[in-house]
Amino acid sequence: MRCFYHPEYVFPLPPEHPFPMDKFWRAEAMLREANHPAITIHSHAPASIEQLHRVHTPTYLASIRAGALVKADAVRLGLPASEALLHRSALEVGGTLAATQAALEDGLACNLAGGTHHAFADRGLGYCVLNDVAVAIRELHTTRPKLRIFVVDTDAHQGNGTHGIFAAEDRVFTYSIHVGKNYPAAKTPGDLDVPLPRYVEGADYLEQLESTLSPALDDFAPDFVFWIGGADLHIDDRFGQMRLTDEHFAARDHHILDLVTTRRVPTVVLYGGGYNRDRIKTARLHADTVLRAADHAQK
Template identity: 40%
Template sequence: MLKIAWSRMFAHALPEGHRFPMAKYDLLPEQLLYEGTITEANLFAPEPLPEKFIVDTHDSDYWHRLRQLQLTPSEIRKTGFPLSDELVDREVVIMNGTVQAALFALEFGIGMNIAGGTHHAFTDRGEGFCLLNDIAIAARYLLNYKSITKVLVIDLDVHQGNGTAQIFASEPRVFTFSMHCGHNYPFHKEQSDLDIPLAEGTDDKTYLHQLQTILPRLLDKVEPEFVFFQSGVDVLATDKLGKLGMTIAGCKERDRTVLELCRRNNLPVAVSMGGGYSRQIAHIVEAHANTFRLAQQLWF
């Protein structure tokens, strides 16, 4: 059964002024339920992640200052959110959503988090709407506690996964792959194991050719036992923070490429939704919904 992490905290713990387009966290499960892609049985509400698993990945000093709301004004500005207990509580629940999605992926082949993809969080700081890094925490959990020895991170958000790259820069058991808009946030890029910077305005045909050429070879080279897929839909031409030129149909084919390769190679995959900031919330929800529809079609 497809298992999907979702909590009302994902949207409602955000401060006023930051809830659009984050309304997608409520609208997406509503759409999937309405159309019959999923039922209530597919959704699970994660508990907060225990601290021990957070400090496996993040510096304990940073975590404790975050938990006690003691970040400096400069550190808070870089996250993009005013800091609050509710925001930190939300982040800790999201972290466990991806950990649990990874565990469901080991059981069923795929697990998903309606939130997550917080790839701009570093070991010792947050940036870009990310306080903690769910993909890194979940990957570290599998390495430490589930006998996984090789992880591949496929990050296809429009922005480079700089935090994930930094966290795993000296970890040979994790291969980080980021395909993103080259001239976009973050303006200082970290070095992933493989970075593919794309030109502004890159269209569906060019994007998909790149991905479909690179990814099969990468799987052969890395030979992962587990995949984390950051499936941000800010690659759309309509995205306010994007700068690429993809359509919703092209974004769906991107996801199909990744998920079909995982399915064909019997690779368990945990999917985090990542970014999406189009002016029309319907574009965001439809693009994200396609990822879940494909998961149901391919695995169940």
């Protein structure tokens, strides 16, 4: 299983910043140490400006490059806008583009980042500058216009940006299972939202996931899947407001991977969010999901 990573995924932020950029290099190091026989890790190029423009407005991209966001937009984004941030974010999108091509060829692939689902076409929110999944979908549709694409979003927060970008697109199905009364406060409806109560127990979460995702996949019959995993469902996450243990994470991952591999649907695995009280644990959760995907790739 090909995984894509670039050292510049790690963007310099103050130590007290709530977004743990160190999770990227930590998880990559864990995967190298695991030495899984099915995993190879590759570098990649950034997304081109032409590819970004298929989703994001020129005005928005220019404001990020120039560091010229108005104060309210800068606060909503939560990251310091600059040309360096735009380059870093274009690299993250490039990782998802590379993983998309690898999944078409191999069945399963991973970007060791990505899942930046709060970014809309004209604004970034919640540490999401560019919507990597949306750019990858638009890129796929340039050469495969009839491809039916399913976005499985199991991050603890609703994928509002992805929902908004594809609200009128019948070739794309957006599924999000998340805490209902959590960020973002204003939800953007997707094709299937599964809102859960705050501090939902892991068993209840799994029951809802298993009863809703499989029928939606069967009804839509996708040709390609993007899965935004999310590490913020963990009981010790600062912002997720869910109560999943490591065992629940394993059950979630195996259920989703079973669904896509038994259907033989090419799938890209992406990180999504994660803000565990133990920063190393955030990386461990992401890495474990990738290792489980690699196990399925071997079957």
